[in-house]
Amino acid sequence: MSEYDYIIVGAGSAGCVLANRLSENGKHSVLLLEAGGSDLNFWIWMPIGYGKTFYRKSVNWMYETEPNPELNDRVSYWPRGKVMGGSSSINAMVYIRGQQEDFEDWKEMGNPGWGWDDVLPYFKKSETNDRGADAYRGGDGPVHVSTMDRDLHPLCQDFIAAGQEVQYPHNPDFNGASQEGVGTYQNTAKGGMRMSTARAYIRPAQRRPNLRVEKHAMATEITLDGKRATGVTYRQRGQVKTAKARREVILSAGAINSPQLLQLSGIGPADLLRDKGIAVRHAAEGVGKHLQDHLAVDFLYRSKVPTLNDQLYPWYGKLWHGMRYVLTRRGPLSLGVNQAGGFVRSRPGLRSPNMQLFFSPVSYTKAPPGQRALMNPDPFSGFLLSAQPTRPTSRGHLEIRSSDPFEPVEIHPNYLSTDYDVQEILEASKLVRHLAEAPSLANVIESEIAPGSHVQSDEDLIADCRARSGTVFHPVSTCRMGPDPAQDVVDARLKVHGIEGLRVADASIFPTLTSGNTNAPAIMVGEKAAGLILQHDG
Ligand SMILES: Cc1cc2nc3c(=O)[nH]c(=O)nc-3n(C[C@H](O)[C@H](O)[C@H](O)COP(=O)(O)OP(=O)(O)OC[C@H]3O[C@@H](n4cnc5c(N)ncnc54)[C@H](O)[C@@H]3O)c2cc1C
Structure with a gap:
């Protein structure tokens, strides 16, 4: 069994940031697990290739929701990136951070450290704006943002x-x-080519000896010792493998798959888990709840x-x-x-x-x-x-259909x-x-x-x-950050309430949907999570 200091599940908008930042100082070994494959694909790099990857199974989870009662029972199609860079590799590239008020709301919901002044430095750190840096914009970060x-x-x-x-x-x-x-709008692009987080954060880091990236590696369970996460079991090319985490496991599998993996691992609504034949390791009602989308x-x-x-x-x-x-x-x-x-x-x-x-x-x-x-x-x-x-009040939920990690979850957006x-x-x-x-x-x-x-x-x-009407592809909040262990999944340090050594860092932790597109704030969450993890690193 291999051992690492940190194991990150999901190489998407937030996960790639974490893999880069946690391996940057060379002191820690990092394993990044990604269910999809390489992003070396013409349709990913060419901006208008968005139209091709939108329905391409090789890079896309291609989810479908349950029928929406208030949308004449229509089923919504929910693409999500299944490839290095995650949804940042298949999205429409609009770069929007959200309103200052959104983050002030996050702080007021009981999340110290997430107000506008707290998160602005992380937005700036992640960005190189082609118009240059100023009080709001970044000038030397990994993600290039271009004017069209x-x-x-x-x-x-x-x-x-x-x-x-x-x-x-x-x-x-x-x-x-x-x-x-x-x-x-400005786009996440450089030189007419998409700037995914794989391009921005993993390419420059991929030769680091302390960073290991495993592609086509689908995490199926978080291993637990009592109330402590000890590692991850994953399936890669038909083989079952387990990696041990000396320090922490960090879930960055996105708003659909992070709650799915928690539920599969016995962390979720107790009745649901029992119903699916999964041993309850930690009852957490909020896992999969509070789903919001534009x-x-x-x-x-x-x-x-x-x-x-x-x-x-x-x-x-x-x-x-x-x-x-x-x-x-x-x-x-x-x-x-x-x-x-x-x-x-x-x-x-x-x-x-x-x-x-x-x-x-x-x-x-x-x-x-x-x-x-x-x-x-x-x-x-x-x-x-x-x-x-920008700020819908409808709330949906998602839940596993069975204990099979390869079966897509049931999604109820409740639009x-x-x-x-x-x-x-x-x-x-x-x-x-x-x-x-x-x-x-x-x-x-x-x-x-x-x-x-x-x-x-x-x-x-x-x-x-x-x-x-249709989705703008911004599902969030299914592992909501907040102070109440009865409804919120992670605390303001992104630690899963009640479990040691386990954090969630991706769009699923947003306390509420931001006013705009969600890639930039998901990247910010990755930057902020890395800051929190390394804070006491000496
Ligand atoms: C079609 C589309 C258009 C969009 N347009 C825009 C836009 O123009 N601007 C904008 O700001 N936002 C846009 N978004 C939304 C934005 O891209 C997402 O909100 C953001 O990328 C979410 O980041 P994340 O880190 O939470 O998850 P993701 O980036 O989705 O990353 C999750 C990663 O985890 C991997 N993973 C999942 N489960 C497992 C597992 N069990 N084991 C291993 N790996 C796993 C996935 O394959 C994926 O790579 C769009 C999204 C889509 C789908």
């Missing part, structure tokens, strides 16, 4: 102008002093002016932009799909923006099932405008299960319509394809949200 301005589609300027016409300020940096306003509603427009559809639909357009990308790493294939957007308030009296907007100068109304047809857009000029309420969330998504729809009526966008819109101008009343708009 050189290759932005010109329609993004119409979107920003429309925002200003309805009194939203222009914000040149959503990750600066304030998140509020409309503008263009739900967005898309509006599709036919455009009077050319959009990316006109560039990417014809075969010669694909060829030209493909060649341009290969030769120069420039052009539309070097960017994410969400080029512009913003954070705005849908009504007065709110503490901070409650809606996130996305503007994509491309549309794909007839994507065949199982395809994200980014390279095969509509044969006419079209674009997409969408909005997501729109509160009246508040129904009102918020209705306001999101109205806000998109309001923006589309502003002169700069109205001038370029030929017609609304979806939901269509016949959908007008509140009832019809809500019915449309139930029929068409």
